[in-house]
Amino acid sequence: KQEVTQIPAALSVPEGENLVLNCSFTDSAIYNLQWFRQDPGKGLTSLLLIQSSQREQTSGRLNASLDKSSGRSTLYIAASQPGDSATYLCAVRQLVKAAGNKLTFGGGTRVLVKP
Amino acid sequence: GAGVSQTPSNKVTEKGKYVELRCDPISGHTALYWYRQSLGQGPEFLIYFQGTGAADDSGLPNDRFFAVRPEGSVSTLKIQRTERGDSAVYLCASSLGPQWASGRAPNEQFFGPGTRLTVL
Numbered sequence: 001k002q003e004v005t006q007i008p009a010a011l012s013v014p015e016g017e018n019l020v021l022n023c024s025f026t027d028s029a030i031y032n033l034q035w036f037r038q039d040p041g042k043g044l045t046s047l048l049l050i051q052s053s054q055r056e057q058t059s060g061r062l063n064a065s066l067d068k069s070s071g072r073s074t075l076y077i078a079a080s081q082p083g084d085s086a087t088y089l090c091a092v093r094q095l096v097k098a099a100g101n102k103l104t105f106g107g108g109t110r111v112l113v114k115p
Numbered sequence: 116g117a118g119v120s121q122t123p124s125n126k127v128t129e130k131g132k133y134v135e136l137r138c139d140p141i142s143g144h145t146a147l148y149w150y151r152q153s154l155g156q157g158p159e160f161l162i163y164f165q166g167t168g169a170a171d172d173s174g175l176p177n178d179r180f181f182a183v184r185p186e187g188s189v190s191t192l193k194i195q196r197t198e199r200g201d202s203a204v205y206l207c208a209s210s211l212g213p214q215w216a217s218g219r220a221p222n223e224q225f226f227g228p229g230t231r232l233t234v235l
Contacts (some may be wrong), residue, residue: 042232044158101149101163103150103224
């Protein structure tokens with residue numbers, strides 16, 4: 001059974017500092033990995049999706065890397081801003097057909113960027 | 116609509132009562148998913164519909180939980196004899212389909228804002 005872990009569970013940084021969020025998964029047979037942002041009381045907003053054949057994806061100040069063999073992904077947020085304060089979730093989609101299209105999520109990292 | 120919508124946004128009920136949560140997917144999306152997110156945790160998969168049928172209901176915790184999608188669009192998650200432990204945010208997502216059957220890649224899921232269920 002796939003298990004996804006995110007460390008740290010919470011992170012507080014001063015504005016302008018770079019953020020590094022970690023995600024690990026136990027079963028490397030994934031189809032892709034996705035990073036989401038969740039604001040309090042809101043749904044999930046997709047940030048980046050990395051296919052299993054890719055090593056990284058970039059969007060603006062966000063960069064996500066994937067090392068499938070070691071079961072790890074890292075989300076980097078450059079020059080953090082107070083508006084980046086949110087919970088960040090990573091989720092994996094399995095490669096095997098029997099697993100369907102369901103996502104397995106980590107517990108999230110709660111980020112606070114202080115002005 | 117432009118995105119996935121869920122109603123109600125909040126639901127407070129008493130232990131033992133019956134509740135229904137509704138999800139309206141993005142128009143044209145044939146795949147629909149329900150997840151449950153407890154406080155401080157990531158979402159957990161409940162059930163996946165492809166069209167009108169439940170393709171995978173392995174995440175439903177017990178037989179008090181049931182979901183339908185009679186016309187292949189709107190879905191309703193039904194919880195009988197609610198318990199305090201059912202309190203959570205229930206998230207719905209939709210994606211283009213069909214998945215896997217034609218050899219196409221699984222498509223990205225788009226999430227609704229969720230329904231916060233509180234069982235007193």
